[in-house]
Amino acid sequence: MPNVSSRYEGLGVGFAPYLQPPGPEVVRWTVGEPGFKTPPEIINAAIKELNDGNTKYTRGAGSMELCQSVADYLFEKHGIETEAENVVITPGAKQALLYSFMITTMPGDEAILLAPSWASYEPMLEFIGAVPVHVPVRKDNFHPDINAIRSAVTDKTTMILLNSPNNPTGAVFTPEEISEIVEIAVENDLWIVSDEIYARLNWTDYPHVSPATCPGGKERTLIINGWSKSWAMTGMRLGFLTGPENAMKAAIKSQANSASHVPTFMMEAARVALSCDNYVEKFNAEYLKRRNIIKQGLSEIPGLRIGDLEGAFYAFVDITGTGMTDIEFADGALKAGVQLIPASLITGGEGFVRISYAADEEVIFEGLKRIKKWLA
Numbered sequence: 375m376p377n378v379s380s381r382y383e384g385l386g387v388g389f390a391p392y393l394q395p396p397g398p399e400v401v402r403w404t405v406g407e408p409g410f411k412t413p414p415e416i417i418n419a420a421i422k423e424l425n426d427g428n429t430k431y432t433r434g435a436g437s438m439e440l441c442q443s444v445a446d447y448l449f450e451k452h453g454i455e456t457e458a459e460n461v462v463i464t465p466g467a468k469q470a471l472l473y474s475f476m477i478t479t480m481p482g483d484e485a486i487l488l489a490p491s492w493a494s495y496e497p498m499l500e501f502i503g504a505v506p507v508h509v510p511v512r513k514d515n516f517h518p519d520i521n522a523i524r525s526a527v528t529d530k531t532t533m534i535l536l537n538s539p540n541n542p543t544g545a546v547f548t549p550e551e552i553s554e555i556v557e558i559a560v561e562n563d564l565w566i567v568s569d570e571i572y573a574r575l576n577w578t579d580y581p582h583v584s585p586a587t588c589p590g591g592k593e594r595t596l597i598i599n600g601w602s603k604s605w606a607m608t609g610m611r612l613g614f615l616t617g618p619e620n621a622m623k624a625a626i627k628s629q630a631n632s633a634s635h636v637p638t639f640m641m642e643a644a645r646v647a648l649s650c651d652n653y654v655e656k657f658n659a660e661y662l663k664r665r666n667i668i669k670q671g672l673s674e675i676p677g678l679r680i681g682d683l684e685g686a687f688y689a690f691v692d693i694t695g696t697g698m699t700d701i702e703f704a705d706g707a708l709k710a711g712v713q714l715i716p717a718s719l720i721t722g723g724e725g726f727v728r729i730s731y732a733a734d735e736e737v738i739f740e741g742l743k744r745i746k747k748w749l750a
């Protein structure tokens with residue numbers, strides 16, 4: 375049997391070992407996926423498109439109608455100015471991230487990540503030969519350490535990767551922090567890749583701000599977003615990428631030479647989703663309720679320390695007070711019937727576990743009961 379290319383040697387698989395479906399008796403606090411059903415208007419739009427025969431090749435970047443709706447949506451919700459011609463609809467935000475890493479780095483170039491960061495970033499960068507440089511976030515609130523970012527820039531740095539609201543920490547970076555990071559990027563002529571997939575899940579009293587809206591940000595920011603989280607469409611694999619014209623020309627080439635485009639019949643469904651704000655708001659009200667339950671419940675358990683749970687649907691819990699490592703904690707919790715993720719699987723996550731409160735309310739209550747009993 376021939377050897378697989380060395381590109382895959384040592385390449386991580388993120389949280390995968392702890393995301394395996396456990397037995398039915400275990401409650402899952404692991405999966406970053408809404409438990410809600412996809413809104414019926416979206417499903418019906420996809421079915422209609424299928425019945426109308428929209429099953430053939432189409433425009434690679436996505437239908438013009440959908441790209442225009444994305445541009446309108448971004449302006450309306452986040453004040454981001456972009457044009458339909460500079461939007462590419464991708465098979466999930468993940469694919470958009472891969473394109474944006476290819477666009478902003480060459481092999482050997484350094485990309486600054488704020489550690490801990492989402493488990494797929496590092497292997498994805500390594501896959502294409504870029505060098506991830508992990509800059510730890512502040513320990514007290516998981517917000518960026520601006521001086522540390524500035525100090526991490528070298529003459530090999532080409533990109534800073536941001537993700538706010540953040541997976542796994544739940545932090546929402548302040549408008550001032552975002553603007554200071556843009557300043558660093560401007561000073562050093564760097565790209566910013568801004569993963570804004572959780573943009574609608576912000577529980578703070580300040581807005582989600584995209585670096586693209588800060589002075590000097592528009593011409594150097596690639597924005598990644600998608601339908602998975604806020605519209606409960608994870609399995610439909612729909613994301614998008616937008617940014618300056620030169621980068622988007624490269625994104626179109628990336629897509630043309632790999633995925634071609636997302637399924638033709640899903641374009642209209644994705645467009646309909648953008649007008650389903652009532653569902654987004656309804657889901658958000660539920661998440662907020664769940665966040666408050668998990669925040670209250672975890673703060674009552676001795677040995678656990680949690681922050682403010684500012685956004686997304688993750689609690690990043692310091693478990694060092696229990697005397698266990700995060701692996702011991704996750705393994706013990708699993709035996710007690712709760713699946714969660716030990717964060718030492720990612721750089722900078724030692725001593726923490728990640729809990730997803732996208733799970734249903736009963737699952738959250740049941741998990742809290744089991745963890746309390748186990749630790750008692």
Ligand SMILES: Cc1ncc(COP(=O)(O)O)c(C=O)c1O
Nearest residue numbers: 406466467468492541600602613
């Ligand atoms: C931070 C972050 N970015 C991107 C993604 C990928 O989203 P998609 O399902 O659109 O590929 C996820 C999914 O968990 C995520 O947490």
